Amino acid sequence: EDQVTQSPEALRLQEGESSSLNCSYTVSGLRGLFWYRQDPGKGPEFLFTLYSAGEEKEKERLKATLTKKESFLHITAPKPEDSATYLCAVGHLKAAGNKLTFGGGTRVLVKP
Amino acid sequence: SQTIHQWPATLVQPVGSPLSLECTVEGTSNPNLYWYRQAAGRGLQLLFYSVGIGQISSEVPQNLSASRPQDRQFILSSKKLLLSDSGFYLCASTTSTASDTQYFGPGTRLTVL
Numbered sequence: 189e190d191q192v193t194q195s196p197e198a199l200r201l202q203e204g205e206s207s208s209l210n211c212s213y214t215v216s217g218l219r220g221l222f223w224y225r226q227d228p229g230k231g232p233e234f235l236f237t238l239y240s241a242g243e244e245k246e247k248e249r250l251k252a253t254l255t256k257k258e259s260f261l262h263i264t265a266p267k268p269e270d271s272a273t274y275l276c277a278v279g280h281l282k283a284a285g286n287k288l289t290f291g292g293g294t295r296v297l298v299k300p
Numbered sequence: 301s302q303t304i305h306q307w308p309a310t311l312v313q314p315v316g317s318p319l320s321l322e323c324t325v326e327g328t329s330n331p332n333l334y335w336y337r338q339a340a341g342r343g344l345q346l347l348f349y350s351v352g353i354g355q356i357s358s359e360v361p362q363n364l365s366a367s368r369p370q371d372r373q374f375i376l377s378s379k380k381l382l383l384s385d386s387g388f389y390l391c392a393s394t395t396s397t398a399s400d401t402q403y404f405g406p407g408t409r410l411t412v413l
Binding site for chain 2: 219232288
């Protein structure tokens with residue numbers, strides 16, 4: 189059974205204080221690893237898809253990396269508007285309907 | 301570009317009442333469609349998914365049901381709501397150009413009293 193664990197559950201940062209979020213996964217055949225950002229009361233917003241170990245993707249202050257067992261979302265010099273819950277999900281190669289398994293998320297609060 | 305609509309945005313219903321939540325997608329065709337529930341401070345639980353009209357797969361046994369009467373319409377229903385049905389309901393869709401990526405709608409906040 190696919191499993192996704194995100195850590196830490198919550199992260200408080202000062203503006204400009206860089207940090208990383210971890211997503212550990214167990215899947216027998218990885219179709220893709222997905223990162224989303226979710227603001228309170230809203231639907232998740234797609235950020236990145238990573239397909240193979242060693243792959244990296246960047247968007248503004250966010251950089252996602254992937255190994256065979258985990259993915260990291262690095263937030264460089266965060267701003268208060270980066271405050272959100274970040275969700276990680278994995279897709280299995282043989283999952284019917286391209287289903288995803290989500291982790292519990294990391295709540296990030298960036299204080300000015 | 302794709303747009304996902306969910307209706308209503310918020311809903312307060314008494315225990316035992318029926319439920320109908322609607323999701324419609326614009327800007328793509330033949331999408332995979334998904335219904336998720338998110339409890340407060342928790343991750344996303346997949347409830348149903350559909351790969352085509354009339355094709356529904358259930359992930360969690362419960363008193364909810366789903367239907368897909370049109371290519372870009374997905375409906376979540378219940379005959380009798382339970383207190384435990386409260387939560388944030390999200391509809392997601394793939395696109396014709398990104399069949400492995402799910403994009404989410406704005407969600408429906410359901411409170412069962």
